[in-house]
Amino acid sequence: MTKKKISIKDIAKELGISITTISFIINGKAKEKRISETMIKTVEDYVAKVGYRPNYLAQSLRSGKSKVIVFMVEDISNSFFSNIARLIEERAYKSGYKIIYCSTENDADKAIELIQTFKNRNVDGFIITPTLGLEGEIKTLLSENFAVILFDRWIPSVECSHVIVENEKSCYEGTEYLIQNGCKRIVFVTLESEQTQMQDRLSGYKSAMKKHGLESLVFEEPFHTSSPDFMGDQIIDFLKSHEKVDAVFFATNYLAFEGLHAFRKMEVLIPEDLQVLSFDDHFFFGLHQPSISAIAQPIEQIAESLMNGILHQLNGVESTEVMKIELSNKLVKRGSTFRTV
Amino acid sequence: MTKKKISIKDIAKELGISITTISFIINGKAKEKRISETMIKTVEDYVAKVGYRPNYLAQSLRSGKSKVIVFMVEDISNSFFSNIARLIEERAYKSGYKIIYCSTENDADKAIELIQTFKNRNVDGFIITPTLGLEGEIKTLLSENFAVILFDRWIPSVECSHVIVENEKSCYEGTEYLIQNGCKRIVFVTLESEQTQMQDRLSGYKSAMKKHGLESLVFEEPFHTSSPDFMGDQIIDFLKSHEKVDAVFFATNYLAFEGLHAFRKMEVLIPEDLQVLSFDDHFFFGLHQPSISAIAQPIEQIAESLMNGILHQLNGVESTEVMKIELSNKLVKRGSTFRTV
DNA sequence: TTGAAAGCGGTACCAC
DNA sequence: GTGGTACCGCTTTCAA
Numbered sequence: 038m039t040k041k042k043i044s045i046k047d048i049a050k051e052l053g054i055s056i057t058t059i060s061f062i063i064n065g066k067a068k069e070k071r072i073s074e075t076m077i078k079t080v081e082d083y084v085a086k087v088g089y090r091p092n093y094l095a096q097s098l099r100s101g102k103s104k105v106i107v108f109m110v111e112d113i114s115n116s117f118f119s120n121i122a123r124l125i126e127e128r129a130y131k132s133g134y135k136i137i138y139c140s141t142e143n144d145a146d147k148a149i150e151l152i153q154t155f156k157n158r159n160v161d162g163f164i165i166t167p168t169l170g171l172e173g174e175i176k177t178l179l180s181e182n183f184a185v186i187l188f189d190r191w192i193p194s195v196e197c198s199h200v201i202v203e204n205e206k207s208c209y210e211g212t213e214y215l216i217q218n219g220c221k222r223i224v225f226v227t228l229e230s231e232q233t234q235m236q237d238r239l240s241g242y243k244s245a246m247k248k249h250g251l252e253s254l255v256f257e258e259p260f261h262t263s264s265p266d267f268m269g270d271q272i273i274d275f276l277k278s279h280e281k282v283d284a285v286f287f288a289t290n291y292l293a294f295e296g297l298h299a300f301r302k303m304e305v306l307i308p309e310d311l312q313v314l315s316f317d318d319h320f321f322f323g324l325h326q327p328s329i330s331a332i333a334q335p336i337e338q339i340a341e342s343l344m345n346g347i348l349h350q351l352n353g354v355e356s357t358e359v360m361k362i363e364l365s366n367k368l369v370k371r372g373s374t375f376r377t378v
Numbered sequence: 379m380t381k382k383k384i385s386i387k388d389i390a391k392e393l394g395i396s397i398t399t400i401s402f403i404i405n406g407k408a409k410e411k412r413i414s415e416t417m418i419k420t421v422e423d424y425v426a427k428v429g430y431r432p433n434y435l436a437q438s439l440r441s442g443k444s445k446v447i448v449f450m451v452e453d454i455s456n457s458f459f460s461n462i463a464r465l466i467e468e469r470a471y472k473s474g475y476k477i478i479y480c481s482t483e484n485d486a487d488k489a490i491e492l493i494q495t496f497k498n499r500n501v502d503g504f505i506i507t508p509t510l511g512l513e514g515e516i517k518t519l520l521s522e523n524f525a526v527i528l529f530d531r532w533i534p535s536v537e538c539s540h541v542i543v544e545n546e547k548s549c550y551e552g553t554e555y556l557i558q559n560g561c562k563r564i565v566f567v568t569l570e571s572e573q574t575q576m577q578d579r580l581s582g583y584k585s586a587m588k589k590h591g592l593e594s595l596v597f598e599e600p601f602h603t604s605s606p607d608f609m610g611d612q613i614i615d616f617l618k619s620h621e622k623v624d625a626v627f628f629a630t631n632y633l634a635f636e637g638l639h640a641f642r643k644m645e646v647l648i649p650e651d652l653q654v655l656s657f658d659d660h661f662f663f664g665l666h667q668p669s670i671s672a673i674a675q676p677i678e679q680i681a682e683s684l685m686n687g688i689l690h691q692l693n694g695v696e697s698t699e700v701m702k703i704e705l706s707n708k709l710v711k712r713g714s715t716f717r718t719v
Numbered sequence: 720t721t722g723a724a725a726g727c728g729g730t731a732c733c734a735c
Numbered sequence: 736g737t738g739g740t741a742c743c744g745c746t747t748t749c750a751a
Contacts, residue, residue, distance in 0.1 A: 044744055055722040060746060071720055093498045094444075095744035098435045098727050113479070114460035123455050123481065135495065138454070138479045140464065154476065157434045297665055324638055326667035385728055396738040401730060412736055436728035439743050 043089050052083060059084075063091060097159045105135050106162040106184075106347060107155045109148065113140045115291070117317055117334070118166070121188075124340035125164070132348055134161075145170035152178065162347045167192055169231055184350035186360070188343055190234040198350070198360040200342040204234050204316075207332045207366040208241030211286060211314050214368060216249050218376045220283035220312055226272065226296060227288035229257040238288045238316055254279065258292065268292070269299035276303075284312035284374070290319040293329065313373040327372030335364050384430050393424060400425075404432060444500040446476045447525075447688060450492060451507045454481045456632070458658055458675070459507070462529075465681035466505070473689055475502075486511035493519065503688045508533055510572055525691035527701070529684055531575040539691070539701040541683040545575050545657075548673045548707040549582030552627060552655055555709060557590050559717045561624035561653055567613065567637060568629035570598040579629045579657055595620065599633065609633070610640035617644075625653035625715070631660045634670065654714040668713030676705050 045063075049056040054076070061070045062080045083089075097103040106129055110118040126136045137160070141148040145168045152163070152174055162184030167175060175195050178185050187199035215223050225242040228235055239255065246253045256275045258268045272295075276282055287293035293315035305311050307327055315322065318333035342362045349360070386404075390397040395417070402411045403421045424430075438444035447470055451459040467477045478501070482489040486509045493504070493515055503525030508516060516536050519526050528540035556564050566583040569576055580596065587594045597616045599609050613636070617623055628634035634656035646652050648668055656663065659674035683703045690701070 046744075056745080057722055057724095057747085058720085061721090064746080073720065076720085090494060090498050092439075092500075092744050093495070094435050094439045094500055095727090096746075098433075098439055098729090099744080099746045101727080103435075112464070113454070114457065114464050116455065116457070119455035119460050123453070126481065136480075139477075140467065153431055154434070157431050159433075159435055294661070294665060301665070301667075320635070321662045321665070324635060324642070324662070325665065326642075387728075397729080398731085398738055398740090399736085402737090405730085414736065417736080433728050436743085437730075439728085439745090440730045442743080 042092075043087055045089075045091065048080070048083060048087075048089060052079060054080075101159060102161055103159045104133055105137055105158070105160045106164060107151075107160050108136050108138045109141055109151060109163060109165045110138070110189075111141055111143050111166050111168070113138050116319060117290075117336075120336050121340050121343075124337060125344055128340065128344040132344075134348075134351075141166070141168050143168050149174050156181075156183070162186075162351055164188065164343055164347060166190060184347050186343055186346045186350070188339060190232045193233065196359050198346050200339055200346065200362045200364070201234065202334050202339070202364050202366050204237035205241035205244075207368070208238045208286070208288075208316065209245045210241075211316070211332050211368060212242045212245035213249070214370075215284045215286065215312060215314060215374065216245065216251070218284075218312060218374055221251055222254060222280065222282045223251070223284045223286055224254040224256055224275070224279075224282050225286050225288065226256045226258070226292050228292070229259050235288060242286060254282070268295045269302070272296055272299050273303055282311065284314065287313070287315040290315050290317040290322070290331070293319075293331075294321075297325065297329070308373050308375050312375070318369055322369075322371065325373075330371040330374040331369050333367045333369050335366065338364050383433075384428055386430075386432065389421070389424060389428075389430060393420060395421075438500045442500060443502055445474055446478055446499070446501045447503040447505060448492075448496050448501050449477050449479045449505045450482055450489065451479070451530075452482055452484050452509070454479050457660060458631070458677075461677050462681050462684075465678060466685055469681065469685040473685075475689075475692075482507070482509050484509050490515050497522075497524070503527075503692055505529065505684055505688060507531060525688050527684055527687045527691070529680060531573045534574065537700050539687050541680055541687065541703045541705065542575065543675050543680070543705045543707050545578035546582035546585075548709070549579045549627070549629075549657065550586045551582075552657070552673050552709060553583045553586035554590070555711075556625045556627065556653060556655060556715065557586065557592070559625075559653060559715055562592055563595060563621065563623045564592070564625045564627055565595040565597055565617070565620070565623050566627045566629065567597045567599070567633050569633070570600050576629060583627060595623070609636045610643070613637055614640050614644055623652065625655065628654070628656040631656055631658040631663070631672070634672075635662075638666065638670070649714050649716050653716070659710055663710075663712065666714075671712040671715040672710050674708045674710050676707065679705050 045056045045059050048059055058072060058076065059080055061067055061072060062077055067077050108122055108125060113119055122138055129136045139151050148168050148171055163178060165187050166189040167187050172192050172195055175185060175192060175197055179197060185197055187197055188201065191199040191201055212223060225239060227239055243253050256272060285296060287296055300307065307313050313329055315329055315331045318331040322329035322331050346360050386397045386400050389400055399413060399417065400421055402408055402413060403418055408418050449463055449466060454460055454463065463479055470477045480492050489509050489512055504519060506528050507530040508528050513533050513536055516526060516533060516538055520538060526538055528538055529542065532540040532542055553564060566580060568580055584594050597613060626637060628637055641648065648654055654670055656670060656672045659672040663670035663672050687701050
C-alpha cells in the first residue's frame with residue numbers, strides 16, 4: 038500500500054502527540070486510560086488512513102508474547118496431519134493466533150533444534166506429535182510455562198496435556214470384526230516403532246487375537262524404508278512364507294498403500310482371498326477398487342480439542358491441571374472386508 | 379536444560395567482559411575483529427556450557443532480517459503443495475533459513491492479511507501461489523525489496539520472478555495422445571478459474587482439439603464446490619447429456635478423484651468405455667484400478683528452482699533481473715489410456 | 720488525560 | 736583487541 042514502513046513514532050510526530058497515547062489507543066486501552074474521544078478518533082482515523090500496523094517483532098520482544106502457536110508434526114505432507122493443520126489454523130485465526138507448521142521427520146535432534154528456535158522467537162504455545170527422546174525437552178517447556186499439548190501419541194513419563202484416540206480399543210474391535218467375518222489368520226502390519234500409538238494399536242490386535250485363541254502374526258517394517266517397494270516385497274515374502282493368511286490389518290494408511298501395491302503385483306483377490314483393514318481412514322480408501330475398510334480418526338474433534346486445550350492454557354491463569362483427552366474412532370466398513378460365515 | 383532464559387548480558391556479567399565482544403564472537407566476526415584466541419575459547423565454552431541462544435526477535439528487530447521465508451500456497455493439505463513444502467524446507471534449512479507455511483484458501487483478503495502480518499515480522503522472502511487480486515500486494519512487496527517468487531501460476535501484469543510448468547504444451551500433448559489413441563470426443567474437466575495455470579491447460583487442450591478438427595467439450599466446475607459429490611453428480615449429468623464421450627481429461631488431480639468417484643457410480647468401464655487422463659500426477663493414480671495416466675509435474679525441480687531463485691534474490695545485491703522459469707512435465711502412461719486404433 | 724522514559728535483547732558504530 | 740552506547744519499535748510504569 039504505502040511506500041516505507043511507518044512506525045508509531047512517525048504517527049506521534051505527525052499528530053503532535055506522544056507514542057504512549059497512540060499505543061494505548063491501538064491496544065484498546067483507551068477507555069481504561071480515559072483518553073478523550075476526540076483523541077481516539079483522530080488517532081484511529083490516521084492509523085486507518087496510512088494503514089499503520091504495529092511491528093510484531095517489537096511488540097513481542099517487549100511483551101514476551103507473540104500470538105503464535107507452533108504445530109510440530111512428524112510430516113506435514115501426511116494427509117492426517119495436514120488436514121488437522123488446516124482445521125487448527127482456521128480456529129487459531131479466529132482467536133487471533135497464527136500457526137507455524139514444521140515437520141520433525143521423527144528426528145529428535147531436528148525436533149529439539151526446532152523447539153529451541155521457536156522458543157527464541159517467543160512463540161506462545163506448542164502442539165506436538167512427540168518423537169522418541171523428546172521427553173526432556175517437553176519437560177523443560179512445561180517448566181518454563183509454555184503452553185504445550187501433545188497429540189497422536191504421548192509420553193507416559195511426562196505429565197503433559199494431550200489429545201489421542203482410542204488406539205487400543207479400536208484395533209481390538211477392528212480385529213474382532215475381522216474374526217467375526219470368518220478370518221482366523223490375521224496379519225498385523227505395523228512399523229517397528231516404540232511410539233505409544235503404534236504400541237497401543239499392536240496391543241489391541243494382540244488382545245483380540247488372544248481372546249479368540251488365535252495366533253498373532255505380526256509383520257514389523259523397519260522404520261526407515263528406503264523405497265516404498267521395499268516393504269511391498271517384504272510383505273509378499275512374509276505372506277508367502279506363512280500358511281494361508283485370511284486378512285491383513287495395517288496400522289497406518291501409508292503402510293496400507295504399500296501393501297495394496299504389493300497385493301496388486303501378487304494378483305491377490307480382495308476380499309475373496311484376503312480381507313483388508315487399515316487404521317486411519319483416507320479418502321482414497323473409498324476410491325480404491327475394492328474400497329478399503331478403515332478405522333477413521335475423528336479429525337475435527339482432534340483439531341477442536343487441541344485448540345481448546347491450548348487456548349485454555351494460553352488464557353488460563355495458572356491452570357496447572359493436565360488435560361488428557363482420548364477420542365473415539367469409527368470403523369468404516371467397506372468392500373475389502375465382508376462376512377464369509 | 380537450564381532454568382531461566384539467559385541473555386547476552388548475563389554472559390557479559392558472568393565473564394566480566396562486554397556484550398560487544400560476545401556478540402562478535404557469536405556472529406563469527408571474531409577473526410575479523412581480531413579477538414584473542416583465549417577470549418574466543420572462553421566465550422564459546424561458556425556459551426556451549428549454558429546452552430545460550432541469541433533471541434531471534436531482538437536480532438531481527440535490530441538487523442531487519444529474520445532468516446525466514448514464507449511459503450504461501452492455496453492449500454497446504456494438497457499433496458502437490460505439501461510435497462513441495464517438504465523439499466523446500468529441507469533446502470532452506472541447509473541455507474540457514476526457516477520456512478513458515480500458510481494457506482490462502484484462494485482468498486485474496488486472507489492472502490493480503492497474511493502478507494501484511496509477515497511483513498511486520500520482518501520475514502525476508504515470500505514464495506507464493508498468487509490468488510487473483512493479489513497483484514497490488516505483490517507489486518508493493520517488490521517495491522519494498524522483499525524477495526518474492528511466484529509458482530504454479532503467475533501474474534502477467536507484474537514483473538515478478540516465477541517458476542511454472544509448461545501447462546499449455548503438456549495439455550496439448552496430452553490431448554493429442556488421447557486423439558492418437560483413437561478418441562474423438564474428449565471432455566476437458568476444469569475449474570471455473572481465471573488463474574493462469576488453469577487457463578493455459580485449457581488452452582492447450584483447445585488448440586489440440588482444434589488442430590485435429592475436433593469439437594472442444596469443456597466442463598467447468600464452479601470454484602467453490604460445497605461437497606465433493608456435487609461435482610460428481612454434475613459430471614454424470616454432463617456426460618449423459620452429451621453424445622458418447624471417448625475420454626475425459628482432468629485439469630487437476632482432485633478433479634480426477636471426484637470424477638473417478640462418479641465413474642464408479644456410473645459403472646463406466648475404464649479404459650474400454652472411457653479413457654481417463656489427469657494433469658498433476660499422484661501416487662494414488664498408480665494404485666487405482668485401472669491405474670490412471672497423468673501428466674507429472676517435476677516436483678523436485680520446482681522446489682529446487684524456487685529455492686535457487688529466492689536465495690539468489692536474498693543474497694544477490696541489487697540483482698533486479700526477473701527470473702522466469704518454465705519446467706517440463708512428463709506424460710506418464712498407465713492403464714486408463716490405451717491405443718484402440 | 721497525556722507524556723517521558725526505561726526497558727525487551729540484541730547489533731553495529733565509534734572510541735579507547 | 737575490547738568496551739560504550741545509541742538504536743530497532745513497541746509496551747508499560749510512573750509523573751505531571
